[in-house]
Amino acid sequence: MHDWLLWLILAAALAGAETLSLDLVLIMCAGGAAAGGVGAAAGLPPAAQVAVAIAGALALLLFVRPVAKRHLTGTDTTLDGTSALVGTNAIVLSTVDAKGGRVRLNGGEWSARSYDETQVIPVGASVQVMQISGATALVWTHTL
Template sequence: MGDWLSENGWALWMVAAVLLGITELLSLDLFLIMLAAGALAGGLTAVVAPDLWWLQALVAASVSGLSLGLLRPTLLARVRSMPGYRSSVSTLVGRPGRVTVAVADGLGEVKVDGQTWSARPYDETMELDVGTEIEVFELDGTVVVVYPRHLGLEGS
């Protein structure tokens, strides 16, 4: 068994790279693919130096670390700056909802897309009763800024 591993260590690295790559398809976070790149580099090192496991692990860890530290932030910034990109939270803007806890004195709760959010009105002097239909104007941290759908933004 030990002889097989020393002669075919590259195959283990390739299996790890493929599994990490496939798992990346489920998360789409550009994290596991960087580890897959490290495993691929470890596999290539295993082809050149099959008996030096420590070197293979060092190369795999170095490539993974450099990819995570240098390449991933750049790729994420590019993806997030592409036209049409919206994070899952920013898709709340413009969504309808309903007041679940009266919004008074600038704070209350609303339900939007089945999730409960702390809310404040677009106009700080406005009070919204339970059951009022609202629309999300913007996000302010973890608080949604809302306005009543029937009045619109200008109150008309």
Template sequence: MDWLRDHLTETWLALAIVLGITEMIGLDLILLMLAMGALVGMTAAIIGAPFFVQALAAAGASVACLALVRPQLVRRMHAGPELQLGHGKLVGTQGTVTERITGLQTGRIMIGGESWSASPYDDTITIEPGETVEVLEIKGATAYVHPVPRLGT
């Protein structure tokens, strides 16, 4: 026990290393937060604080990391790009009208090199060939589109 008391800095560092390595197995970020607390305890030992102050500093830092840092890290790790599969990934893209589209007549558009049947999202408008449209919805094999406004017209 005298050795531990004489080598508290090394003991805190060894504890932090063991906790950090063990964290690699579980990847819960809990042991990593405890390792951060052990590093704070090591810092207190370097300063020359008594053991109970070192232990309180390590415990306080661990609790603070668990409460404040870990939730944000977990949220960031679990957040990722939203995957869109099938025709749903075309919603929001733009295409070019190849056949006239009216509320009464389904036309055709080109989206990403593919030809799609298209109807206007607003039944009262007519969209002529060559105009750029945005896909607002897809039902079955029909894209519901709205013309993209042009500057200066």
């Protein structure tokens, strides 16, 4: 049997085993085995084929795997729910103070309190949502 075919079988077995582990280690070793197969097809002696396979696997493990892991396990920075409302603007529908009030926020009417307990925000003022506490928007305005 040809050496390159043995390397190809090893690469396929490692790639198949990767489907069970999903850690991207065995697939990188499969790439190294494929590199060893290319070396065998090029007529390299067995010791050189092994060296090429090891070098290929190490290069893939050190340089490709970290990038692939970063892309596969990237952080999701999308805000959803009430956290997406923080920082948005609202319009005061009824006077907002430390005790309560109403604002139009994201197309709906929300209960609100002033973020700064000393602020009393009049009807029609534009405010910024600083925090959502339960179903109440804590709002703040620069101008009164």
